[in-house]
Amino acid sequence: MKMxxxxxxxxxxxxxxxAQKLTFQGTHPRPKLATVAPASKPVLLHTGKPITPxxxxxxxxxxxxxxxxxxxxxxxxxxxxxxxxGSTVLTAEQTFMNGASMESNNPYEVNEYVGxxxxxxxxxxxxxxxxxxxxxxxxxxxxxxxVGPSQNPQMTIVSQGNSVxxxxxxxxxxxxxxxxxxxxxxxxxxSMVTLYSPNSSWAFESCEITSAAF
Amino acid sequence: MKMxxxxxxxxxxxxxxxAQKTTFQGTHPRPKLTIVAPASKPMLLHTGKPLTLxxxxxxxxxxxxxYALKAPAGTIIKVTDIAQSPKTVMxxxxxxxxxxxxxxxxxxxxxxxxxxxLYFVAxxxxxxxxxxxxxxxxxxxxxxxxxxxxxxxxxxASNLWYMNDTKVTSGExxxxxxxxxxxxxxxxxxxAGDNYFEVTFFSPNSDWFFKSCEITSTAF
Numbered sequence: 464m465k466m467x468x469x470x471x472x473x474x475x476x477x478x479x480x481x482a483q484k485l486t487f488q489g490t491h492p493r494p495k496l497a498t499v500a501p502a503s504k505p506v507l508l509h510t511g512k513p514i515t516p517x518x519x520x521x522x523x524x525x526x527x528x529x530x531x532x533x534x535x536x537x538x539x540x541x542x543x544x545x546x547x548x549g550s551t552v553l554t555a556e557q558t559f560m561n562g563a564s565m566e567s568n569n570p571y572e573v574n575e576y577v578g579x580x581x582x583x584x585x586x587x588x589x590x591x592x593x594x595x596x597x598x599x600x601x602x603x604x605x606x607x608x609x610v611g612p613s614q615n616p617q618m619t620i621v622s623q624g625n626s627v628x629x630x631x632x633x634x635x636x637x638x639x640x641x642x643x644x645x646x647x648x649x650x651x652x653x654s655m656v657t658l659y660s661p662n663s664s665w666a667f668e669s670c671e672i673t674s675a676a677f
Numbered sequence: 678m679k680m681x682x683x684x685x686x687x688x689x690x691x692x693x694x695x696a697q698k699t700t701f702q703g704t705h706p707r708p709k710l711t712i713v714a715p716a717s718k719p720m721l722l723h724t725g726k727p728l729t730l731x732x733x734x735x736x737x738x739x740x741x742x743x744y745a746l747k748a749p750a751g752t753i754i755k756v757t758d759i760a761q762s763p764k765t766v767m768x769x770x771x772x773x774x775x776x777x778x779x780x781x782x783x784x785x786x787x788x789x790x791x792x793x794x795l796y797f798v799a800x801x802x803x804x805x806x807x808x809x810x811x812x813x814x815x816x817x818x819x820x821x822x823x824x825x826x827x828x829x830x831x832x833x834a835s836n837l838w839y840m841n842d843t844k845v846t847s848g849e850x851x852x853x854x855x856x857x858x859x860x861x862x863x864x865x866x867x868x869a870g871d872n873y874f875e876v877t878f879f880s881p882n883s884d885w886f887f888k889s890c891e892i893t894s895t896a897f
């Protein structure tokens with residue numbers, strides 16, 4: 464009986480201590496959106512040169528075709544990407560815009576004076592871009608990065624959601640690089656695209672997000 | 678002779694490798710800043726509680742008084758009420774504002790998605806730096822809000838400047854408590870033009886989160 468009493472006292476004493484466990488809250492807690500996986504395999508475009516608006520349109524069209532419901536006989540119209548309701552541009556200084564946002568894990572350095580966000584090589588040094596998405600819409604992310612000296616520098620792009628993960632790696636060149644990553648969604652929520660370099664230091668410069676409904 | 682040739686070859690091979698050292702330019706490269714010393718020793722205030730406006734007023738007055746001891750005889754000093762001065766509020770989602778810039782090194786996480794925080798680990802190398810443009814005869818207060826993870830956590834404010842290209846630092850450390858902490862760091866400037874004040878914050882013994890920094894500059 465004594466042991467039970469001692470146990471109850473111990474539990475009573477311990478409970479408030481547990482209840483007081485510190486939980487950190489950020490500066491602007493917001494409700495989390497449902498994570499949405501791409502409706503089909505995303506498509507990556509890297510030409511070694513800046514991506515033109517025409518190439519972005521073609522990329523979106525390719526993704527839309529791949530995302531069309533199987534057996535559908537109806538037509539699909541993709542609005543002009545340049546006419547979609549404004550574009551969102553995330554940079555090292557503007558990491559939150561129009562609902563799109565970024566999370567960096569183990570970044571090496573942030574410098575707001577000259578505007579860079581740098582990472583060392585490895586899949587634990589990542590930048591994740593969160594894109595708010597709608598139903599039947601194609602999203603194109605035009606990403607600009609700067610790559611440090613290394614042999615055959617590479618960048619891996621991972622999109623994930625609902626336990627689905629698409630991973631693709633491209634070879635970049637030392638210096639400035641631009642590539643586009645497009646995917647379609649068939650429900651509303653938030654899609655995540657993660658970037659890292661397996662073998663080179665790199666700096667994030669910008670990510671322009673455009674959308675087109677179909 | 679053979680050794681000399683080998684040495685020259687080694688140097689020739691090494692030079693391009695050194696030249697290729699990673700230097701990222703950033704999206705808007707700018708000239709190097711001129712970081713100067715404060716006009717008098719900065720002061721740090723941490724009471725263990727949220728700071729009141731009166732405490733900030735007193736802090737500003739004390740820092741100005743310390744400066745006045747060094748000021749030329751006959752100098753008249755009257756501090757404008759800090760409550761009436763415009764404020765620049767830096768947050769994890771807004772790290773460059775009104776000429777104030779930040780730098781951060783070796784972070785664990787930058788999250789501007791749902792919560793909004795910068796997560797630093799314990800140690801001097803994981804740090805956050807503020808670069809504040811200076812105006813002549815002003816007192817500036819940085820009102821910092823951070824979240825400290827460990828009990829007995831400490832926080833250090835380290836002021837840095839250059840004297841004849843030599844780096845000079847002056848640090849101050851306080852004992853915080855786990856959870857939310859607020860502290861203020863104040864300094865006086867007697868310089869204007871393209872001169873900047875630089876202060877770096879880090880915790881020597883605890884992981885910590887940056888939440889916000891409200892910067893107020895008041896003329897005197």
